[in-house]
Amino acid sequence: MNTKSKILIVDDSSTNIIVVKTVLEHLDNIEIISATNGNDALEAAQLHQFAVAILDVQMPEMDGFELAERLRNAERTKNLPIIFLSAIYSSEEYVFKGYQSGAVDYMTKPFEPHSLESKIHVFVELDRQKKQLEAANQQLQKEIEKRIKSEEKRAQLELQLRLSERMKALGTLSAGIAHDFNNILFSIQGFSQLLLLEHTLEPDAKEYIEKILHATKRAVSVIKQLITFALSGENSFAPIQISPVIENALNTFKVGIPANIQLQQDLDLGRPCPLVQGSAGQIQQAVVNICLNAKEAMEKDGGTLKVKLDLVMFDKKTLPSPHLVPGSYLQLKIQDTGGGISPEIQDFIFDPFFTTKGLGGTNIGPSKEGTGLGLYVTYNIMQAHQGIVKVESEEGLGAAFILYFPILENQITEME
Numbered sequence: 245m246n247t248k249s250k251i252l253i254v255d256d257s258s259t260n261i262i263v264v265k266t267v268l269e270h271l272d273n274i275e276i277i278s279a280t281n282g283n284d285a286l287e288a289a290q291l292h293q294f295a296v297a298i299l300d301v302q303m304p305e306m307d308g309f310e311l312a313e314r315l316r317n318a319e320r321t322k323n324l325p326i327i328f329l330s331a332i333y334s335s336e337e338y339v340f341k342g343y344q345s346g347a348v349d350y351m352t353k354p355f356e357p358h359s360l361e362s363k364i365h366v367f368v369e370l371d372r373q374k375k376q377l378e379a380a381n382q383q384l385q386k387e388i389e390k391r392i393k394s395e396e397k398r399a400q401l402e403l404q405l406r407l408s409e410r411m412k413a414l415g416t417l418s419a420g421i422a423h424d425f426n427n428i429l430f431s432i433q434g435f436s437q438l439l440l441l442e443h444t445l446e447p448d449a450k451e452y453i454e455k456i457l458h459a460t461k462r463a464v465s466v467i468k469q470l471i472t473f474a475l476s477g478e479n480s481f482a483p484i485q486i487s488p489v490i491e492n493a494l495n496t497f498k499v500g501i502p503a504n505i506q507l508q509q510d511l512d513l514g515r516p517c518p519l520v521q522g523s524a525g526q527i528q529q530a531v532v533n534i535c536l537n538a539k540e541a542m543e544k545d546g547g548t549l550k551v552k553l554d555l556v557m558f559d560k561k562t563l564p565s566p567h568l569v570p571g572s573y574l575q576l577k578i579q580d581t582g583g584g585i586s587p588e589i590q591d592f593i594f595d596p597f598f599t600t601k602g603l604g605g606t607n608i609g610p611s612k613e614g615t616g617l618g619l620y621v622t623y624n625i626m627q628a629h630q631g632i633v634k635v636e637s638e639e640g641l642g643a644a645f646i647l648y649f650p651i652l653e654n655q656i657t658e659m660e
Contacts, residue, residue, distance in 0.1 A: 249371040250292050251364065253278045254285040254311065255300040255329075260353075264298060264329070267357045268364055282306030286314060289321045295371030296364055299347075301330035301338070312345040323595055325367050329353060329360075362428050425463070433460045483519040483652055486527055486574060487511045487553060493531035494551060501539055504546030511553045518555065518651040520574060522629045527649075530625045530633075533618035534578045534645045541582025541643065550579045556648075564648065565632045572651045573631070579644035585637040593635060594623040 251274055255261050261278045268276060277292060279285040281303060289297075297315065301308040308328055315321040328342045331353035342350040349363060436456045439445070445453075490511055498507060511517075531551075538549050554575045563570065585593065619633075626633045630650050637643035 247372065247375065248273050248275045249295040249368040250275045250277055251368070252285065252288060252292075252294045252297040254280075254282070254297065254303070254308070256280050256303045257300070260300065264360070267361055270361065271365060271368060274368060282308075282311040282314075285311055286318075289315060289318070289324070294321075294324055296325045296327060296367035298327050298329055298364075301328055301342070302332050309341060309345045312342075312347060316346040322592070327351060327360075327363065329355065358428075359432075362425065366425060429460055429463055433457060436460070481521050481523055484522055484524055485517040486520055486522065486524075486576075486649060487513070487517040489524045489527050490531055490551070490553065490576065493528040494535070496528070497532055497535045497539075501549075502543060502546075505539060505542050506548045507551070508548060509551040511551070513553065513555055517553075518572070518574060520629070520649045520651055522649065526625045526628065530622040530647065531576070531578070533622045534633075534647075537618060538578065538580035538582065538643070541580050547581035547642070549581075550577070552577045552579075555651075564634060564646075567632055568648065568650070571653075574649040574651055576647040576649070577644055578647075579642065581642040584639040584641050585635065585643050586639045590635055590637065594619050594633075 251268065253261050253264050253276060255264070255278070258280065261280075265276050265278070268274065274295075277288055277294075279288055282305065285297075285299075299308040299311055303311075306314075308330070312326050312328075315324055315326065326345075326347045327349045328347050329351050330338070330342075339350045351360065436453050439453050440450065440457075491509075494507065494509055501507065535549065535551075541547075542549070554577070555572065556575045557572045558564065558568065559570050622633055626647060631648045634646045634648075635643060636646065
């Protein structure tokens, strides 16, 4: 398997391409492919799988904004991270336009080389992580298909073991990325704050420094999500009752909700809550992530957030997903009355860095403020618990996220 991560650089100036290549040449095991116009870039994107694309804004025939939109609209490149690098269009209007067209970052020339190298390093590592997961998934699928006919229960245990190992490896990688990037952000934030203490600063200079600090805070939120994901693989799993865990998560969430949002919760099953094999920290994180999305969907017009826990049982015909096995589950339904999620977006809401904040609905889209990692983290947490998370939504009629946790065997019989 080719483990090199490919980087696309698009700029109509060959000199600029050489400069960017020189900055990135210190990264390990990468391949840089360049193009001097949008059409060549689109052709390259069909031939190669890129970890990240660095686009100039001002180019003849097709500018960077149009190129970014066409990449976003293509199935192969719809999730490709895009960073704009512009020498001319640096005003807030153009920066916002860059984010609207699907970029994850917008940098201006001249740029600080170490800053660009650090940002690209993050996406290169994520690309390598993705390749490792794809290879692990392919191998795992072969083993499951071979064993499931004769040893279904044993195959399920092997799946759990391999998933645990995969989560641990991914957590280690994410923790390393978060640690390195946090050090960089600490320096940027510290020196920016020191500059603001200078009394001789011009107003424009002060405004630019404040924008740097604002961008740093956004980057810190991404790192917090990466750290949460990294630590989720290290949390020990044990038999737990999840109703008090959910209640603790909701108590944390209540602190930040506005007065125009009403929270309704029903976690009482009328009997002792069955045990699940899980991590309280991970489950709490999953609940908070979904509630925060719901809050943002209703923040403008207000609404109601309903959280309900039920005990459900499925046979082979009624299973809500082929990823589950027949048996008893705890069903946690988190439902909001926000703008809902359009059908074309629902297939992508659990992808990393996919977000539609600012467009309405459950706020999942391209945004200056969102990280796009909350639902991705939640999806992986549910996989680690041998469960699933589903979404049910109609545009304009709110959204419901449904989490299924398999309960430990023999509990239903014992309670009855």
